[in-house]
Amino acid sequence: MLLLQVPAIDTTATSLSATTAAQPQTLQLFDLVAKGGWVMIPIAFLLFSALYLIFERFFVIRSQSRYDANFIDNIRDMVAQGNIKSAESFAKNQRTAMGRVFEKAIGRIGSPIREIESTIETVGQIELSRLERNMGYLGVIAGIAPMLGFIGTISGIIRIFYDISLSDNISVGIIAGGLYEKMITSGSGLIVGVIAYTGYHLLNMMIERFTLALEVNAFEFIEVLQKPTNEPARMR
Template sequence: MTAFLQIPADTLAQAAQTAEVANNPLTHEISVLEFIFKGGFFLIPIVILCCYTIYLIFERMFVINKAAKIDNHLMKDVRANLNAGNLNMAITAAERAGNAQGNVIKEGIHTIGRPISEIESNMERAANIEIGEMERKLGQLGLIAGIAPTLGFIGTISGVIKIFYSISVTEDISIGNISGGLYEKMISSGAGLIVGILAYTAYHLFNGRIDAFTLSIQKQVLEFVSIIQRPNND
C-alpha cells in the first residue's frame, strides 16, 4: 500500500514546474519599434504615407491659416482711404494685409471706375484663385485617407494567407502558431486605419476652414461694392 502511494520524484518536479508557470505567466515584452516591424512589408508604404500626411497637415495648416485670416480693420482702412479719394493708400492697406482677403480687395480697388458687375466678377475670380491655392494638395489627403486603410487590409490578408499556407504544409494548427502570426499581420491594418483617420480628419477640417473663408470673403466683396456705391455711408 505504501509503495502504491509513492510518487516518482520527476513527476513531482514536473507538477511543481507546471504550477510555477501557471502562477507566473510569461511577461515577455517587446519595444514599440519591434512591434511595428512585425507588421510586414506593407507597413513600409503605410509609414511613408504617415510621414507625408504629417508633412501635408503642417504645410497646409500654415498656408491656410495665413491666407484665410480675415482682418476686420482692413475694410475700415479701405473705406477711409476711398472716401478721401486716395486709391494708392487703399491699395497699400490691402497689400499690407498679406493674405487672401487683401488680394481680393486689391483687385477690386484696381477695377474701380468700371461697371459694378465687372468689379464683382473680377473680385470673385480673385477669390476663386485664392481658394484654389488653399485647396491645393487637399486632394492628396483625401486619397491617402482611402489608400492607407486599404494597404493595411491587403497586408493583413496576405499575412493570413501565409499563415494558412504554413498550416497546410506543416499541419501545425496550434493556437500559438495561428494567433502569433495573426496578431503580427493585424498591425498593418491598425496602422493603415490610424493614417487613414488622420488624413480624413485633416481633409475635412481644412475644407471646413476654407468654406468659412469663402463665406467671409463673399461678405467682404458685398461690403466693398457698398463702399463704392455709397462712399460716404459710414
C-alpha cells in the same frame, strides 16, 4: 539504522523560474511595427506625408487667411474719400489672400459693378485654389492607407494557412500568433487614414471660414461703390 538522505530541492530556483514564466511578455513598439511586414513601409511613408501636408497647409492657411477686423472699414473710408491709390496700397501691404483680392478689386474702381464683382470672384477663386493646394493628397491617403493595411492582413492570412497546409499542423498558437502580427497592418492603416481624414476636414473648415469672411467683405465693398454719395470716389 539506515538514514535515507533526500537531496534538498532548490525551491528558490524553482520559484524564480515559475515567476519568470508567469510574467507576461511585453511588446515594444518598434518590434510590433516590424512584425507587420513589408506593408508597413508604404504605410509609414503615407503617415509622414500626411503629417507634412497637414502642418504645411495649416501654417499656410493660417497666415494667408488672417485679416484685420477693421480691414474693410479702412478701405471703405479711403474709397469714400476718393483715396483710391491709398486703398490699393493698403490692401497690397496686407500680403494676404484677402488683401490680394481687394487690391485687384480696388484697381477696377471706375469700371461697371459687374466687372468689379467678376474680378473679386475670379481672384477669390485663385486664392482659394492656392490655399487648397495639395490637400487632395490627404483625401487620397485617407482612402489608400486603410486599404494597404487590409492587403497586408489578407496576404498574411493567406501565408498562415499556406504554412498550415504544408505542415499539416493546426494549432491555435500558430494561427493566433501569425494573425495578430498581420492585424498590425490593418490597425496601422486605419490610424493613418483617420489622421489624414481628420486633417483634411479641419483644414477645409479653416478655408470655409475664410470664404465666408471674403464673401461678407466683398458684399460690403460692393455696397460702398453702389451708394450714390460715393460717385466721385469712382473717378481716378
